[in-house]
Amino acid sequence: MQSLYNQLEAREPNVPITYLLISINVLVFVAMLVGGAGFWHSPNGIQLQWGANFGPATQDGEWWRLGTAMFLHFGIVHLLLNSISLWDVGQLVERMYGRWRYISIYLASGLFGNVLSLVVQGNDAVSGGASGAIFGVYGAVLVFLWRERAAITAREFRWLFGGGLVFAIITIVLGFIIPGIDNAAHIGGFLAGVLASISTAKSMKAKKMPAHYAISSALILCIASTWLVLHIPKPKYKWSEELMLRSAIQHFITEDQEINRNWLAINYESKQGNQSFEELASKIDDTINQPYQESYEMLLKLPKDPALPSSQQLESLLLYTEQRKHQSEALVSGLRKQQMQVNGAKQK
Numbered sequence: 001m002q003s004l005y006n007q008l009e010a011r012e013p014n015v016p017i018t019y020l021l022i023s024i025n026v027l028v029f030v031a032m033l034v035g036g037a038g039f040w041h042s043p044n045g046i047q048l049q050w051g052a053n054f055g056p057a058t059q060d061g062e063w064w065r066l067g068t069a070m071f072l073h074f075g076i077v078h079l080l081l082n083s084i085s086l087w088d089v090g091q092l093v094e095r096m097y098g099r100w101r102y103i104s105i106y107l108a109s110g111l112f113g114n115v116l117s118l119v120v121q122g123n124d125a126v127s128g129g130a131s132g133a134i135f136g137v138y139g140a141v142l143v144f145l146w147r148e149r150a151a152i153t154a155r156e157f158r159w160l161f162g163g164g165l166v167f168a169i170i171t172i173v174l175g176f177i178i179p180g181i182d183n184a185a186h187i188g189g190f191l192a193g194v195l196a197s198i199s200t201a202k203s204m205k206a207k208k209m210p211a212h213y214a215i216s217s218a219l220i221l222c223i224a225s226t227w228l229v230l231h232i233p234k235p236k237y238k239w240s241e242e243l244m245l246r247s248a249i250q251h252f253i254t255e256d257q258e259i260n261r262n263w264l265a266i267n268y269e270s271k272q273g274n275q276s277f278e279e280l281a282s283k284i285d286d287t288i289n290q291p292y293q294e295s296y297e298m299l300l301k302l303p304k305d306p307a308l309p310s311s312q313q314l315e316s317l318l319l320y321t322e323q324r325k326h327q328s329e330a331l332v333s334g335l336r337k338q339q340m341q342v343n344g345a346k347q348k
Helices: 004-009 017-034 044-049 065-071 076-097 099-121 131-147 154-177 183-199 211-230 239-272 277-300 311-347
Strands: none
Touching: 017 065, 017 076, 017 099, 065 099, 076 099, 076 131, 099 131, 099 183, 099 211, 131 154, 131 183, 154 183, 183 211, 239 277, 239 311, 277 311
């Protein structure tokens, strides 16, 4: 009985899709490094900027994150583990199913895994990585090997099928034990890979997959995907509103730095004794009081949803701005009273 690898050798594509997928993952990782991501670990903020999967962001009209998250990795170890796994199993599956079936299984598994991740983790995690898609590829391997078990040696079947099954089980079990692993994406990807491979089965020696099997598996995958999308937990807040707050807060901080520089300049001028009380009051009114009044009005218009991560900072800035505004108004009033006293003394 001929070795499975020899039987599949003729199906080797000229340019394997597996090489392309690994290259895309590596190039995205390098681009993220250039953009400020960490080599060993990237913070969630950077991952979100590059398209990680996160309930409030994904459900706020950014559904493309379900796809982009498949090509993001949180550090070099994460990237290497996924790349080695994909290299090991991807080339085999590509020859088993053909490049277009293979890429369909890969993408369907990754997307399904990311949707299940949203259902399970909701608003609590920022996720990314190719592992959901890779688990789908492992599921496809197991389906193919089971169907073609009569065409390969018993020893080779036990080695390949048993190895793939043990790898999947151990990795999923570790996902329940080790924190920070998106096990929902792994399980969802594996199940989607099994269903997608049945619906796109390509035989080597086994009988052709009955049409009702293929149709049923495709239908189950579609129904399951629809059910999951409909049962994604409602996000705690709108990501667009959080981004609005962050932008406005950063703008205020920049403006506040400018106001403080103006205050230092006015304070210096007051010590020189070259400015009248009215001139100092006018400068404070124009460069301190008015900007704080405008900033306060701008901050008041921002969303006040307490679930927004930046809501507490917004409340603190509103209080700070109001206090500074009142202080500058009191200072302007005091300076003008002093000017009136000086003018009254001159008239006498």
